[in-house]
Amino acid sequence: MAAYSNHPASVPPAAPIRETTGHLMLRGWCIFVLFMALASTAWLHAFGTTVTTIITIASGLLSIVLWIVIRPPVQWRRLPWFVVAYVLWATLSLLWSAWPATTALTLILLYVTTIQALFIGSALTWRETVRAAASALKWVMGLSLLFELCVSIFVQAPILPGFVVEKADDPIEYWSRNNLFDDGRLQGIMGNANLLGPVALLAIIVFAIRFAAGAPRRGLLAAWIALSAFLFYRAASATAYVAAIGVVIVLITVLLMRRAKRPGERTKYYLGYLLVALGGALAFWLLRGQIFTALGRSADLTGRETIWAAVLERADERPIAGWGFATPWVPTDPAFDGWIIDHGVTVMQAHNMWVDVFMQLGIVGLILIGLVYFAATWRSWFFAVDRPRWDLREDRPYSPLTLLPTLTIAILLVQGLAESSPLLGWGWLLVVMFGHKIKQSPHVGEGPAEQSAAIERGELTKQVP
Numbered sequence: 001m002a003a004y005s006n007h008p009a010s011v012p013p014a015a016p017i018r019e020t021t022g023h024l025m026l027r028g029w030c031i032f033v034l035f036m037a038l039a040s041t042a043w044l045h046a047f048g049t050t051v052t053t054i055i056t057i058a059s060g061l062l063s064i065v066l067w068i069v070i071r072p073p074v075q076w077r078r079l080p081w082f083v084v085a086y087v088l089w090a091t092l093s094l095l096w097s098a099w100p101a102t103t104a105l106t107l108i109l110l111y112v113t114t115i116q117a118l119f120i121g122s123a124l125t126w127r128e129t130v131r132a133a134a135s136a137l138k139w140v141m142g143l144s145l146l147f148e149l150c151v152s153i154f155v156q157a158p159i160l161p162g163f164v165v166e167k168a169d170d171p172i173e174y175w176s177r178n179n180l181f182d183d184g185r186l187q188g189i190m191g192n193a194n195l196l197g198p199v200a201l202l203a204i205i206v207f208a209i210r211f212a213a214g215a216p217r218r219g220l221l222a223a224w225i226a227l228s229a230f231l232f233y234r235a236a237s238a239t240a241y242v243a244a245i246g247v248v249i250v251l252i253t254v255l256l257m258r259r260a261k262r263p264g265e266r267t268k269y270y271l272g273y274l275l276v277a278l279g280g281a282l283a284f285w286l287l288r289g290q291i292f293t294a295l296g297r298s299a300d301l302t303g304r305e306t307i308w309a310a311v312l313e314r315a316d317e318r319p320i321a322g323w324g325f326a327t328p329w330v331p332t333d334p335a336f337d338g339w340i341i342d343h344g345v346t347v348m349q350a351h352n353m354w355v356d357v358f359m360q361l362g363i364v365g366l367i368l369i370g371l372v373y374f375a376a377t378w379r380s381w382f383f384a385v386d387r388p389r390w391d392l393r394e395d396r397p398y399s400p401l402t403l404l405p406t407l408t409i410a411i412l413l414v415q416g417l418a419e420s421s422p423l424l425g426w427g428w429l430l431v432v433m434f435g436h437k438i439k440q441s442p443h444v445g446e447g448p449a450e451q452s453a454a455i456e457r458g459e460l461t462k463q464v465p
Helices: 021-038 040-070 081-095 100-123 126-155 193-212 218-235 238-259 265-286 288-294 304-315 353-385 400-415 425-440 449-456
Strands: none
Touching (some): 081 100, 081 353, 126 193, 218 238, 238 265, 238 353, 304 353
8 A cells, every 4th residue: 555755755846936928028028128228329329219209108108008907016105205206396397497398208208217117116026126137238238249240340330320321520429430349439239338338337237246146057147247347348438437436335335334243333334434435535526637537538527517517507597496307408409409519419418417407407306306316325225234134033144136226326326427317218217116126125035936026025924934
């Protein structure tokens, strides 16, 4: 007579739980949305403004439909309310905008990007979010190298947007400058080395975090890190180089904070790094001429101080509420067409997010965007330095995934000093997405994927055996 036992040796191994086709498609859609944001200017260069606008609006509408159908759990009282306030103030600026058509058009972009950020942060778990970001960045890095390679091998000449091969009045107009096999700067599919550099730095961070988290195929991850480092180096973006230094400092600080065993031990680290930060900032400002000369840039950040002066002069005329939302500036609008010219091209941003917001939305907008970034920085910092805990257990290991928000915001804060990119595209999407995700899911679960997801949603309140 057969005897049955519950001993593990006699129990056949169960097949691993597979993701449903619907969830795979959902994650694939989120990857596409992240890719669109990370490579936003590539769409403009390849397909033009009209097609890109249609794709952007359609993608936002589809995400809304998916949100309604899927109904991911959302704690509506824990939305990123500073983000909501900033978006509402930008919308109200329609009432006094000096460029209402530009305000209306760019508000659509703001709405779509904000909705996409909230949707991804609600639909995916932390592990899925990092995995989706890694997949999107692989596409950006891979296509950037492939694009530059095809231009250098098959075209063998710089090309303009729309795949047009002809001589430009100024090199700034080129989509690719055909620099892969010489010592020139690479621009990737974004068509701008100053956009490629920070994205390549973000890619290095995401791939390294996946590597540290024990993701499969680590050899391939190491190859992606090497490719991203190559593009980061060849982009030769001074802003990205400074951002990389900021990322290293933040990373070292977080790792030191994690070693503290008593609350008082962190105080000395905070005081020490405050002094280092203030001293470093002062030294950087006093020696900026030598630093940027060494990086191949002028002491005024390649003309940015001239742009800031012009923008601040206009901002001083309407200091409280500003002139009206316009992120980015629409160069065909009479208010911006020919206002500030750089290399023969109308400038589309203030090259400083704080100056840009002050001009557009005044002191009120400046306070609101400051609160957005302060809240995101605060939450992401403690998300990284505090040990994960949702019950009485105090010894859970730190997860490498919790480093991503604070390191990303470090990039954006540094980039925001010389670019307005953190106000739109992937910069705005990630700061909203991470701020929303941390408020909704302040824990990164451990164990099997289904248990981790339940922990992140707050459905498991006791220790997982």
